[in-house]
Amino acid sequence: MQTTGEEGGANSTPQSSARLDVLDWGLGGCCALLLLGLTGVTVVDVVGRYWFDTPLSGAFEITQMMLCALIFAALPLTTRAGEHIEVDLLHGHLPRPIRAVTAVLATLLSATVLGVVAWRLLAQALRLGEDGAVTNALSLPLAPVAWFAALLAAVSAALALLRLTGGQDR
């Protein structure tokens, strides 16, 4: 899903025909469980609150943590598939050598941003760990979520770099 010009759809091959690999099964399974979990928590909370007068305690913060985990678990998949939105309007009309150079630069910039985000999330995780930060209702520790996010942001940065060798710009 991207704004593409002439080369439109280079990356938008229908996923339904693509084969799933280890990353898809591992992280994808994780994402699927988190999505089911998010849905389930809301349903149990709403139904429990309205019909049985017993809301799920901590539904708010469980949702928060599952959402955070979901986003960062899916980030490597999105990055590897080249699904971050790009604008291909002008780029398609540039001479081929310039296109090749900017493509490499764009990939390096993407990887750098992801790398910095990973590093900053790591700092966040360390700080949360030191402070022993926990959620309000259930006292769940926050640091592990930040660790998880940092790790997967780093994986995404690596996968973004790998795209340099994958010939993403045909």
Added chain:
Amino acid sequence: MTESLIAFAILLGLIFAKVPIAFAMALVGAVGFALLRGWGASWSMIGSVAFETGLSYSLSVVPLFILMGNLLTISGVSHGLYAAANRLLGGSRGGLAMASVLACGGFSAVCGSSLATAATMSKVAMPSMRRYGYADSLATGSIAAGGTLGILIPPSVVLIIYGLITESDIGKLFIAGIIPGVLGLLFYIGAIAVATRIKPELAPKSEGTEPFSRRDRLGVLAVLALFLLIMVGIYGGFFTPTEAAGIGAAAAFVIALAMGGVSAGQIFRACLESARTTAMIFAIIIGAEIFSNFINFAGLPDGLAYWISGLELNPYLVILGIVLIYIVLGCVLESLSMILLTVPVFYPLLYELDFGVEILADPEYALIWFAVIVVVVTEISLISPPVGLNVFVLRSVLHDVSLGTIFKGVTPFWIADILRLALLIAVPWLSLWLVEAM
């Protein structure tokens, strides 16, 4: 303000050099913030924005509404919607095209993604329009345009994100979208009637009606039930707009299973696809957040509001200027990034403008009205050349139709949209009446 303008210029440069929009915004925002406040402040800003956006409870609607849409897409309810709309409108000239618009509007309202709607509906509606001898331009145009309707008809992820940026009441935003959304549907149907009158060769005089199976009926009922469940749930106080997404996703599971023929593999892939789209959207949200932290610190929104109010322009002229900026930006930017980048800059202006209309004197209402305008302009951008995304999606699904043909087919709808936009700006009451009545 100068810093902000330079930053916008660099940002556009990076975007045109094919740097993913999310990363370009994060990069320019972080560097700009660092230049104003020092690197230490910028580093810690990045970490907390990334983590806290991830933990944002209200944004949990994003993955869940996307999941709901993907589950509905695989469930096959789209065929039923099309068959029902065909029953309703099949008699008149251009009836199948009108049915496509109606079915697209209905499907995209609950599916939430105009791109998924265009892709799904093209498979359902295109074959029958071809069979009855419709011109490719009108057939593809009605699907591409019809798919845009859903981002205004609730539930709408775009309106939720607008609500989070401007701290508006999401329930009220949803209600405000209904009349303008239905108006869009009627204007599109009108556009088809006018286009086929001017050029009768676009569509056959009349066509038979498609068969309507039991499965089709189940599909229509399921979509209606889902829409009602969400609206009644929100306004009856059973759940919040945020929770509506989770309930909707659960209901979509039930629908997918009840419709039959959906395999476990398909459900897994729908989850996988939803997760990937979620990460893509959150990357943009985090990037935009970093960028707007910088823009806010550089004082652009306040500076702009101060400058504009100093000019003492006619407020409608200011709105017109903003709309023009959106139409130009919409030609090059993807819709969500456009909204995330511009709404934080423009919405403080609404507090400064005095429209002389009683209903807009309340800033809360002015913001809701502005939301409708922004979303309609975004809908227009989805079908505007050169990069209207819906047009590209159709092109990638239908290999034998040229981009030019689709853009030509979209023209009547584009004109209808501009008329609707003018009407909505001139008559704020259309967007606000239901909000006030609730």
